[in-house]
Amino acid sequence: MPFPHYGQPRYRAVADELRRRIETGTIRPGTLLPAESILTAEFRVSRGTIRQAIAVLRNEHLVTTEHGRGTYANACRHASGPGAELEARERHVSADPELAALFAVEVGTVLLEHESVTRTNGTVGLVVRTYQLLQAEQ
Amino acid sequence: MPFPHYGQPRYRAVADELRRRIETGTIRPGTLLPAESILTAEFRVSRGTIRQAIAVLRNEHLVTTEHGRGTYANACRHASGPGAELEARERHVSADPELAALFAVEVGTVLLEHESVTRTNGTVGLVVRTYQLLQAEQ
């Protein structure tokens, strides 16, 4: 079984298969993934390889791991259908006094605002807004 | 001699120390970090632990690794020179209607705001504000 890996690493192949199961609903959102020991037996790879594969999915925010509990499948957010919402947008806003002072411009000067929303399990966890001058020299 | 100090993983302690060296200029931007073998000898930990620590910094975009060559320190984005002011701060703010809708709370609910200012050549180039609920579960 320990084949040399030409081209694709094994942990990536495992990650691809697990991702497929989550996105197709074979592993449903909110449910636990099989334990590392189970996955080790199924894929015939070492525990480290399984953990590496899960780390890939965690980095993609597709799963969440809890110490002593297990790894949960999150709601996948890559639906490209009609219900897909925009998580980021840009718009022009007027500088409030604080922003005006920071940028050394007059209050009301138009700034470019970029807003991005990150959700965890469907609920908003963090909102990030960036502001910059329109004619950015950098 | 590998004494176990629990509470903080070793790879994290190594990452903290390396991050400190980069941010204080002990390791200058653009230069190569010491090789794994060197770090292994210095910190008295295994290669895997060193690699895990470097992965942390890579995830923070503090370093860049090139296959077969080494790991470079990137330019850190807050200068610590004598004229350096506080570029970041946290405070409590009341949710405006838009934020309230995003977080699904009532208008006026207290949120945690983190503001960070980046300057280029002394002038403000970008202001970043993040908002989150006070009881962060993450």
Added chain:
DNA sequence: AGAAATTTGTCCGTATGTATC
């Protein structure tokens, strides 16, 4: 309440493949 089992987290040592100089 407590002990045991389960599960993830960390760490070690080793081996081999692969890319760069």
Added chain:
DNA sequence: AGATACATACGGACAAATTTC
């Protein structure tokens, strides 16, 4: 080609958090 260094993979060990009995 040789040296060096990163990437991948394995197996084992113990700790820590959680669940179950």
